[in-house]
Amino acid sequence: MYDGSHFASTGEASGVDESLWLMGRAHYKPVIEICGGTEIGGGFIAGSLLQPQSLSAFSTAAMGCSLFILGEDGSPRPFDSPGVGELALGPLLFGASSTLLNADHYGVYYKGMPVWNGKVLRRHGDVFERTSRGYYRAHGRADDTMNLGGVKVSSVEIEKVCNAVDESVLETAAVGVPPPGGGPDKLVIAVVFKDSKGSKDNLNSLKVSLNSALQKKLNPLFKVSHIVALPSLPRTATNKVMRRVLRQQFSQVGSRL
Template identity: 45%
Template structure:
């Protein structure tokens, strides 16, 4: 059974929906959890029905996810990383393994990956390392042929031959963190905070509350509502 909420999940009303619907598995994205934590909007709610959380979309914060886990009696937060081209997820969490906040515990079923160093060579198995994840074909759910392009050339040219690794994996960001998402660029990558300076025309007596409404409406109508998780909270003449 799937519980469907009509509206943006930024505030207390969504949390009460989760409580009243007795949701057992709740999917989140890190930006949303950060908003819940910073605003305190989920206080005094009973999320004891939740068995686990699932997270994807961005690199997450261990502190934020410790807070999230605590809302449901410290239930696990399962991370998932992947994309359309790989048929869904390539690395994630599992309820049959110990979990660490903001980490992935295993390649997903029917998938294998290694971590490559700066020279494109795989690190030895079980060695702590930082590098780029490389997926090992063949993957369940992934495409086997590209239209209008050479599949092997696009995906496998210059790739080394290797075996997989086991252990915990941590995502330090995503490729599109190098871009401004909807005009917003946070200090740690991805959407975070937008600061607006308004210079009013001489004689304009508009109040701060009205300015806040104008800016919030303009932002929410122009970009993704997920990126306007908090209203404009300070304006300066």
Template identity: 30%
Template sequence: MSDASRATSPGYPGEPAPARLNLAELAIGRAAAAAPDRVALVVVTDPAAPAEAVERWTFGELDRAVRSVAAGLLGQGLEPGDRLLIRLGNTSDYALLHFGAMAAGIISLPTSPQLTADEVAFLIEDSGARAVAMSDALAVDLPPAVSRVSPADVARWRAEASPAAYGLTRAEDPAFLVYTSGTTGRPKGVLHAHRSAWGRRPMHDAWLGLSEGDALLHAGAFNWTYTLGVGLTDPWINRATALIYNGARDPGVWARLIEAHRATIFAAVPGVYRQLLRSPDLEAADLSSLRHGVTAGEALQPALLEQWRERTGLELYEALGMSEISTFVSSGPGTPVRPGSPGRPQPGRCVAVLPMDGGDEPLGPGHTGLLAVHRTDPGLMLGYWRRPEEEAQVLRGDWFVGGDLVEIGADGYLTFHGRADDVMNAMGYRVSPLEVEDCLARHPSVAEVGVTEVEVSPGVRIIVAFVVPRNADDSGGVDEAALMTHATEHLAAYKRPREIIYVEALPRTGNGKLRRRDLVSLAPAPR
């Protein structure tokens, strides 16, 4: 995506990013200059510990630590543009290295500690990482040319290094690299620029309702880009407090943390809200500080939204996004929630629906196609790391086209039909698994449900629903006839599951997202 195309293509109507921009300075340095004594970060390990006993950072302290880490990385021989792969547990060192690298102009590569040694080796080779930050517990063998950064190094730099100035990076310079699924089966790197933080600004009002003085509790770990963005970058840009929990997890801990630390906004995936709603701690906790919850990562089922509203009296705002741009469609304080829809394009976004079979002429309201974002949006990635063939597949004229299958109504509300590669083919009709899941989840005996296609014999595929019963002591689960009757009442014949399989739990990622492709492994072998 060239600078020339950004300069000549109409599209993004918002304020352009300044030519000189450093993501870490935007998120931390400016807040430290304006309010050095304000609390920036609270990390809680023991939810029962008094508020004054937890790990706490002011913006001034965070600014000095981040710039000291930047100086240490440069002193170790890394140069601006080098890649630093981060493989640490869920501690504040993760944030210091992520933002410290970007402060120095080094490209941060956050990864999950759950990756295997082989997966890490692939990322090191593919990214050309010059260094890996890892703890002893997560250590892997490194190639001879790749140096190691340890938590002890971070502690030493904080104590001894003279803080570096924020790097004089350009808005278009690379800031961080995240890996996601590729069309070839290999993970692909999504390369983001320093301007990506500038491009997050529309979501601050339109989705998060975030402002100075807020305390945002995020349910994710430090290594997740959802946490690094919504949990840290967004609060800090607004001089708000970020709350992160890194202790032992149980479903009710979030309610206790909201009460103990007076959180005003709670951010999580729908699965976390689902678990919280089952916990008696939700009823017992004082949630009077909380204005609303926000959710992203997978579609919010209307039944879950209704339960949250009934139990808390609060709103739950959904957002839709992509790894390539973060969230850009949402409900929020100024966009009323419409159950079953993630909302409308945020003010300032230039969004369209393009035909599935090609072309760059946007479809009109009510037509289903692929969700696209104009290439001038400052939040959009620079491109795929060393994957020109994959990048070519998602660019159509002035548009970046993702894999989300949607329609946008005349009033701007978007209906999400799932990923294009998740859409099932039933009797010649395209069926979104989300539509079937939303229907079945409304049945009172269903706690969770995931839907996908399963090959039951060579060439024969049917829609199968994998259901977790609401009552754990149900032997054999739900009355299947009653659930099928419910489906008959709410779904066209071709959308109904042909089979229901009862399971104890659905396969999910460490951050609670449904691993839809793994559902097939729960089904009996094809006949």
């Protein structure tokens, strides 16, 4: 959307390069990012012209919405504390659903969620980061997790390490693929290169670098089983990476991974 001076973007926040390209078409005015969902009848987090903006990030909760980032113990982090965790919403939210077709509304959104000020928080399902400067960044679905050698880890944690390993890497997607004969998931990394020319020849050396980085920064038991070079990652209309699609594709060729 373009109002003559600023662009607005819905769904997940655009990438840094995408944001700069779009800003360049509006005299480098900030892109106002908005993220929401059908089940809440609108947005829950957004950018604002009343605040300084940051590339590929959100600056504030939407009007009438409260945001909570849950810590490892499942409790809300302090509001001014930077960190990454599953996002929860305050239960009093304009337009939020109260029933679901063919599903238990309470079970989907409230069961097992922490209580804050006497009210049960509403599950959202995305992983969000609050930066040290107070901005918010989306990191995909919280249920994009896998079990590697008995250790539960999110795709986001692995991808954050993989994206920084080599300058030739544009983005990655990490999925756990069950082997055909059963057993622990195999870690498969889908890689999109900034320049595809000649990059596929370097997959073996990249695999070594990824293993080294993951074992050093996350867990010495983690091991990349296979790397698949793709021209782009499958995404929803709102720019969310569809890791389940990759998992299904890789599972179908599991015997060759």
